Each structure stands twice: as structure tokens, then as C-alpha cells.
Amino acid sequence: MIQIDTHLFYVSLSVYLLGTLLFFLYLIKPLKQIAQSALSITILGFAIHTLLLIIRWLSFDYFPVADLHQSLFFFTWALMGIFLIVAIKFKIPILGSFITPLTAVLLICSATTITNQPVPIPPALRSFWLPIHSTLAFVGEAFFGLACCVGIMYLIQENQIKKKKWSVLFHRLPSLQTLDDLNYLCLSFGFPFLTLGIITGSIWAEYAWGSYWSWDPKETWALITWLIYAALLHGRLMIGWRGKRAAFFSIIGFTAVLFTFLGVNLLLPGLHSYESLTSYIP
Numbered sequence: 001m002i003q004i005d006t007h008l009f010y011v012s013l014s015v016y017l018l019g020t021l022l023f024f025l026y027l028i029k030p031l032k033q034i035a036q037s038a039l040s041i042t043i044l045g046f047a048i049h050t051l052l053l054i055i056r057w058l059s060f061d062y063f064p065v066a067d068l069h070q071s072l073f074f075f076t077w078a079l080m081g082i083f084l085i086v087a088i089k090f091k092i093p094i095l096g097s098f099i100t101p102l103t104a105v106l107l108i109c110s111a112t113t114i115t116n117q118p119v120p121i122p123p124a125l126r127s128f129w130l131p132i133h134s135t136l137a138f139v140g141e142a143f144f145g146l147a148c149c150v151g152i153m154y155l156i157q158e159n160q161i162k163k164k165k166w167s168v169l170f171h172r173l174p175s176l177q178t179l180d181d182l183n184y185l186c187l188s189f190g191f192p193f194l195t196l197g198i199i200t201g202s203i204w205a206e207y208a209w210g211s212y213w214s215w216d217p218k219e220t221w222a223l224i225t226w227l228i229y230a231a232l233l234h235g236r237l238m239i240g241w242r243g244k245r246a247a248f249f250s251i252i253g254f255t256a257v258l259f260t261f262l263g264v265n266l267l268l269p270g271l272h273s274y275e276s277l278t279s280y281i282p
Helices: 002-028 032-060 068-090 093-111 129-163 176-209 217-239 243-267
Strands: 274-276
Touching: 002 032, 002 093, 032 068, 032 093, 068 093, 068 129, 068 176, 093 129, 129 176, 129 243, 176 217, 176 243, 217 243
Parallel strands: none
Antiparallel strands: none
16 A cells, blocks of 8 residues: 555656646747646646545545645645636636646655655544644645735736836736736635634644643744735725735735744644654644
């Protein structure tokens, strides 16, 4: 089983890398056939990704987010799933040129800590709250990852228009209005998911540790991240923040997400810390 797991992981990574190369090729030659091939390859990679996730869940007998590798693997799965839905629904293939490199980098990072074996976790944490809390939190963060990439695309396009210096990306990227609307859509979906993730995490914490909130470093940074996105949504709805400012905040917010997800777990001791690169208490 371990050998099959390893093979499937590297097959999915290889397929994603091929999809990334095709999406980069699409930047150079914006042909419909290249975009369709890139999207099809990425869908294949996602299917293998999903299959391996199911195999791990069944073989480990717990939701596979118990160490750094497993967490990155699930996060990239959520990121790619949301990207595929958005790319197919809104027909924005160039979004893949920004999302697939991020996915590939995160999967390569996860490969450095791959164990493909069940990780011992305390009995109190073998709870039905694990898949609920983890899924809500990671899906919310995946929406924010997409919003970050859209924000980068917005800043590139806005800079070209402002300076009247057109690169090959100008006619590839959607309009500023489309990018701003998509940014808002991602934030509108991501924020409720993150909120529910924090709430379910608090309920689970009370069950596992006897306290809804203990100001653990992970909890504190999750709250900071939530406040950043709450401020962004408030600014959009009540003050009229749009465009460049919203794009910047999306990038800052996702930076906080990555620090909460990786930096806090690896660098700051607490109930949610990785005891090692291959041992994690969710």
C-alpha cells in the first residue's frame, strides 16, 4: 500500500507539472487547443489527487491531515478543486498559469516530508470534528489562495494600463472589472468557510482540551487572519474598497494564511504545533 501511495503521489505531481508547463505555454501562444489541453491534464491530475486522498482516508482510518505532508496535500487538493470549478464556469484558462505553479510548489514542499504512513494522534483527537473542521478551514483558505492569484493578475493588468506599457499578458488577462468581481466572489465564499472552520475548531477544542479558546499561537493567528479578511469585506461593502486596494489586501491576507498554516505550526510551540515535520496535532 505504501508503494502504491508513493507512486500515485508522484504521478499526480508529474501530471500537475505537465499542466503547469502547458499553462505557461498558453501565455506565449494563447491557442484554444493549448488551454484545453492544459485544463484536461490538470483535471486528470486532480482525479489522481482525489483517488489518493480517498485511499489514504480508508487505509489510515482517520482523515489524512495529521502531518505537514498530509495537510499540504489536502490543501492543494482543495485549491485545485476550486480553481477547476472557477476556470470551467467562468472560462478563464489563464488563471491556471498562476494557480498551478503555486500548487506544484506546495506539493514539491510536501514531498520533502512524505511518510505515507499513519501518524499517531491522541484518542481525543480521533473525532468526527477532524474532517469537518479541517475541510471548512482548508476550503476557506483555498478560496483565499485563489483570491490572491486573482489579485496578482489585477495588479499586473492595472499596472500595464496605468503605464500604457502592454506586455504579452495584456490581451491574455481578463478585464479589471472581471478580476475585481472574481476577487470579491472568492472572498465572499472563503470568509464564511473560514468562519465556520474557526467555530468548529473551537467546539472541537472544548471537547479535546476542555476550553473553547486558549490563545494558542495557531488560534491567535487564525483570528488575525480572520480579522484581515473581515476588514477587507467590510471595506468592500461599507466603504467601497475596490480594485487595487482589494487586490493588495487579498495578497496580504493570503500571506497571513500561509504563516498561520506553516509558520505557526513549524516555528511556534503550541497545541497545534508540528512536533516534527511528520507529526502534527490538528
